[in-house]
Amino acid sequence: MAGDQAARRELASTARVRLADSLAHVLGDRFVPEPGTKPDYYGDGIVVSGFGLLERCPRRAVFPPDDYVDSVATARRRVGLLALRRLGDDASDARDVATAVDEVLADAADWPVQLRRWVDELDRAGRAALAAATITWCTSVLRLVGRDPRIRWADPSRSTRWNVPDRLVQLTATHEAQMGGVVQGERVLVVADGVGGPADRIRAGYVALVRAVGTQHAPVRVTLAAPSRGELTQVAVDADLLDLAVDRVTEHVAHRADPDRSPVVPGRWCVHCHLLQDCAEGLARVGAASVPPEGR
Numbered sequence: 001m002a003g004d005q006a007a008r009r010e011l012a013s014t015a016r017v018r019l020a021d022s023l024a025h026v027l028g029d030r031f032v033p034e035p036g037t038k039p040d041y042y043g044d045g046i047v048v049s050g051f052g053l054l055e056r057c058p059r060r061a062v063f064p065p066d067d068y069v070d071s072v073a074t075a076r077r078r079v080g081l082l083a084l085r086r087l088g089d090d091a092s093d094a095r096d097v098a099t100a101v102d103e104v105l106a107d108a109a110d111w112p113v114q115l116r117r118w119v120d121e122l123d124r125a126g127r128a129a130l131a132a133a134t135i136t137w138c139t140s141v142l143r144l145v146g147r148d149p150r151i152r153w154a155d156p157s158r159s160t161r162w163n164v165p166d167r168l169v170q171l172t173a174t175h176e177a178q179m180g181g182v183v184q185g186e187r188v189l190v191v192a193d194g195v196g197g198p199a200d201r202i203r204a205g206y207v208a209l210v211r212a213v214g215t216q217h218a219p220v221r222v223t224l225a226a227p228s229r230g231e232l233t234q235v236a237v238d239a240d241l242l243d244l245a246v247d248r249v250t251e252h253v254a255h256r257a258d259p260d261r262s263p264v265v266p267g268r269w270c271v272h273c274h275l276l277q278d279c280a281e282g283l284a285r286v287g288a289a290s291v292p293p294e295g296r
Helices: 002-027 050-054 058-062 072-084 094-106 113-120 124-145 198-215 239-257 268-272 280-290
Strands: 046-048 160-163 169-173 177-179 187-191 221-226 231-236
Touching (some): 072 094
Parallel strands (some): 046 169, 187 221
Antiparallel strands (some): 177 187
16 A cells, blocks of 8 residues: 555656656746745736636637636536535435535525525526436436446535646646545545546546645546436546546647637537637638538
8 A cells, every 4th residue: 555655646746757858948927926926816917727628729718708607517516516525425316416406596695606606596497497407417427337436526616726836837627536545545536427438538647637736645546527428438547548538738838828829729618709809710611511522
């Protein structure tokens, strides 16, 4: 066990040094905090999230939409985690989940302020829709991962954050649950619905990287749960995975540091892009997709 801990510490230390060196290479003397001032990562710096890393077009990642609003789809995870934290170790059927969800919705005193305000404004039908979606989310997750007294469900109001030393760069990551810890070897669960593929390793690697540099111990593995596909994907955390995450973070930060030079990658996402009207490549992609094949 001591050897395993030493190996995990070495993985984390190597990733931390490599990340700092890589960012120094692309940033030079930019994004350095002023001595004696409190760093403002959101106002003056770069905050990296897993969502930004997975954006398939760098231009969209560096110019995200600014019209975010809460919805049933975005709130069900946060309400669902609060409900799962209330369940007993042997409570896994739909009736237990429904009771926990009802209890959470009836007592929002310790909720994040933005979420509480949004739910308070819902009418009866809106609250019913949120409850139904949350119950479905919880039961789907439990169907995949089961109930285990060792599982610790995450607090939805908190995320893992790590500030890059001597840089105005902050890494943030979220997860749904974890088992174990530094001594036993941490195992992290991430609910990551969607189409499987290369993005799975990037998502898992990024969560592992943020936890590794933050705790100075690399997790043993990251498990991705995809309820809509009914799949669990276990990704072992090793040097290759952390290197992949470091490279992806460095690339993303380089684009954020020089947003006007960020490349455009056209794809099927162009039709929904908020930047479409000012993007020649995206307009060309959408126009080409709308032209029927010859002979039809």
